[in-house]
Amino acid sequence: MIIVPMSLPKTGVLESHQIMSAMETPKTGSSSTALHALRGVLVLGADGKAMATNGIALQPAVARCILAAWHEARRRQRKVFPAETPDGAPIVVVALPAADATVLVAMERDSRDALFEFVGAVDFAADILAHFLTNPFEALSVVDRQGIVRYMSPVHERFFGLPPGGGTGRHATEVIENSRLHHVVASGKAEIGLLHEMRAITRVVSRHPIRNRHGDIVGAIGQIMFKGPEQLQALSAELSKLKSEVAYYRRELSDLRNRSYGLDQILGNSPAMQRLKQQIVKLAPLDVPVLLTGESGTGKELAAHAIHKLSPRRDDTLVMVNAAALPATLVESELFGYEAGSFTGAERKGRKGKIEQADGGSLFFDEVGDMPADVQVKLLRVLQDGNFQRVGGNELRHSNFRLISASNRDFEAMIANGSFRLDLFYRIGGVTIRMPSLRERIEDIAQLAELALRQFAERHRQRPKKLSDAACEFLQNQRWPGNVRQLMHTVERAAIFCESEVVVPADFGIIDADPAELPPMLSDGAGHAALALTGAAPRASLRVSNAVEQVEEQLIRQAMARLQGNKKRVAAELGISRSYLYKRLAQIGLGAATGSALS
Numbered sequence: 106m107i108i109v110p111m112s113l114p115k116t117g118v119l120e121s122h123q124i125m126s127a128m129e130t131p132k133t134g135s136s137s138t139a140l141h142a143l144r145g146v147l148v149l150g151a152d153g154k155a156m157a158t159n160g161i162a163l164q165p166a167v168a169r170c171i172l173a174a175w176h177e178a179r180r181r182q183r184k185v186f187p188a189e190t191p192d193g194a195p196i197v198v199v200a201l202p203a204a205d206a207t208v209l210v211a212m213e214r215d216s217r218d219a220l221f222e223f224v225g226a227v228d229f230a231a232d233i234l235a236h237f238l239t240n241p242f243e244a245l246s247v248v249d250r251q252g253i254v255r256y257m258s259p260v261h262e263r264f265f266g267l268p269p270g271g272g273t274g275r276h277a278t279e280v281i282e283n284s285r286l287h288h289v290v291a292s293g294k295a296e297i298g299l300l301h302e303m304r305a306i307t308r309v310v311s312r313h314p315i316r317n318r319h320g321d322i323v324g325a326i327g328q329i330m331f332k333g334p335e336q337l338q339a340l341s342a343e344l345s346k347l348k349s350e351v352a353y354y355r356r357e358l359s360d361l362r363n364r365s366y367g368l369d370q371i372l373g374n375s376p377a378m379q380r381l382k383q384q385i386v387k388l389a390p391l392d393v394p395v396l397l398t399g400e401s402g403t404g405k406e407l408a409a410h411a412i413h414k415l416s417p418r419r420d421d422t423l424v425m426v427n428a429a430a431l432p433a434t435l436v437e438s439e440l441f442g443y444e445a446g447s448f449t450g451a452e453r454k455g456r457k458g459k460i461e462q463a464d465g466g467s468l469f470f471d472e473v474g475d476m477p478a479d480v481q482v483k484l485l486r487v488l489q490d491g492n493f494q495r496v497g498g499n500e501l502r503h504s505n506f507r508l509i510s511a512s513n514r515d516f517e518a519m520i521a522n523g524s525f526r527l528d529l530f531y532r533i534g535g536v537t538i539r540m541p542s543l544r545e546r547i548e549d550i551a552q553l554a555e556l557a558l559r560q561f562a563e564r565h566r567q568r569p570k571k572l573s574d575a576a577c578e579f580l581q582n583q584r585w586p587g588n589v590r591q592l593m594h595t596v597e598r599a600a601i602f603c604e605s606e607v608v609v610p611a612d613f614g615i616i617d618a619d620p621a622e623l624p625p626m627l628s629d630g631a632g633h634a635a636l637a638l639t640g641a642a643p644r645a646s647l648r649v650s651n652a653v654e655q656v657e658e659q660l661i662r663q664a665m666a667r668l669q670g671n672k673k674r675v676a677a678e679l680g681i682s683r684s685y686l687y688k689r690l691a692q693i694g695l696g697a698a699t700g701s702a703l704s
């Protein structure tokens with residue numbers, strides 16, 4: 106028997122010849138009834154009398170039941186309605202209007218069939234289905250058990266630039282970007298409320314496997330939220346933003362993890378570096394204060410990280426504080442914290458200082474030699490027993506931290522001239538480690554230069570350039586007053602200007618000079634850079650405003666030379682902000698490439 110509804114024209118009206126062809130197939134009434142146990146067709150003429158019957162409708166008792174149910178359904182304007190055979194078997198009947206007749210198609214029915222319940226109970230059921238199938242806000246796609254697209258909502262087709270039906274018959278992955286419907290068919294597991302990237306747009310999607318009444322998976326259906334309430338769109342935009350932020354922080358985290366700051370971060374196998382690493386390994390587990398001395402850029406901060414990392418406090422924080430970078434007015438509150446409302450601009454609830462934050466961990470006190478005298482006394486006290494008070498508070502607090510300090514100052518001279526307390530020096534320098542200068546370990550230069558080239562390439566997503574032997578020799582012959590920091594920046598700068606894959610000596614241009622080698626105007630001749638304003642040739646029109654500018658320029662040049670280009674310290678020493686220093690350096694031609702090579 107032909108299943109009549111499947112061959113219905115879209116209008117839903119059958120012509121007489123279609124009714125007859127629908128009726129034709131089974132020639133043997135009773136055997137067909139046996140074969141198609143509960144299927145049958147009853148055709149009623151315009152007068153409501155049976156014109157033809159087939160399948161179970163051949164049995165007069167069944168036909169009567171179908172007719173009785175049809176009369177009731179017509180009264181209630183239902184086109185799909187339930188009925189029962191005389192022996193109580195549930196059937197469903199669909200009434201199809203034809204040109205001059207009504208075709209009643211009867212099929213067996215599962216009494217718990219929700220679809221039937223729905224279609225039977227809601228006379229606008231078809232409209233509801235049409236709504237779901239064409240809803241412009243929630244697109245729908247259906248695949249069969251092979252993952253072949255069987256239906257796509259018009260809005261979804263338009264989104265992918267497909268003509269109506271253009272996706273049908275093709276595999277989901279060919280039609281829908283990042284489709285997972287075939288996976289859902291394979292796994293039988295629904296995926297609900299996930300984010301789906303299509304054409305760089307993120308949508309919310311749910312995918313469900315579809316099972317037949319025997320529980321077999323016959324396909325899958327995907328619903329994509331195309332538009333929705335404003336909140337949902339805002340939520341989706343927020344999600345995309347968060348996703349990219351999370352991706353960013355993941356990268357950062359993996360960078361940080363890779364920079365384990367253990368000994369492996371300290372490059373160099375020269376005898377001087379081997380000695381240094383042995384010292385670090387030995388003293389790191391001991392809970393004693395460590396003072397790292399050595400010229401600027403020799404890796405004191407790296408060594409501090411390694412000591413913390415190799416100590417039993419490694420799982421707690423290493424709190425960093427740079428005495429030279431702290432404005433004098435804030436040193437105390439930054440170190441010791443402050444109580445609520447202790448001064449204007451303070452946070453309402455008060456705040457922990459670095460010493461309190463370091464409780465349980467380590468405190469890296471960089472440029473400790475630059476500590477103001479009054480704070481030195483307070484620091485001494487907290488180093489004795491770990492007790493301190495926040496600014497503006499009376500409560501005695503305690504912090505258990507290990508102090509690692511660093512300085513490139515000459516403590517002997519500072520103690521002699523009274524600018525650094527001897528008792529504090531003894532406290533901070535339980536063990537002193539001197540970081541070797543780069544001049545003492547030129548055999549490490551090749552390795553460090555290669556690291557600089559690699560880091561530069563990673564940052565700029567390029568292939569790392571190679572260092573020629575001649576370039577390496579050239580670097581080994583420089584004096585490196587700014588040590589590793591200066592070397593790294595110099596090599597990076599060369600990588601910028603180098604046109605080929607191999608860095609050669611010419612790519613380095615002029616290496617920044619040692620203070621001792623500076624022209625007389627910037628040097629006091631005793632190896633220290635100095636300002637020689639009086640010796641400077643007066644400029645043509647020296648007005649007060651540009652005189653101030655020139656003095657400032659010379660002070661900056663002098664400090665940059667003396668402090669080997671360490672901008673952090675230059676700014677601190679001159680009492681200007683780092684951003685102002687950068688601005689002035691750019692104006693006087695020490696910014697950009699030159700400046701970066703120095704800092």
Ligand SMILES: Nc1ncnc2c1ncn2[C@@H]1O[C@H](COP(=O)(O)OP(=O)(O)OP(=O)(O)O)[C@@H](O)[C@H]1O
Nearest residue numbers: 370371372373401402403404405406407589590671
């Ligand atoms: N042995 C080393 N291996 C790899 N990189 C190093 C090494 N020594 C120093 N560097 C790098 O050189 C730069 C300066 O190092 P760091 O800040 O630790 O020096 P510092 O002695 O603390 O300088 P300053 O006294 O000026 O603060 C950093 O980028 C650091 O990673």
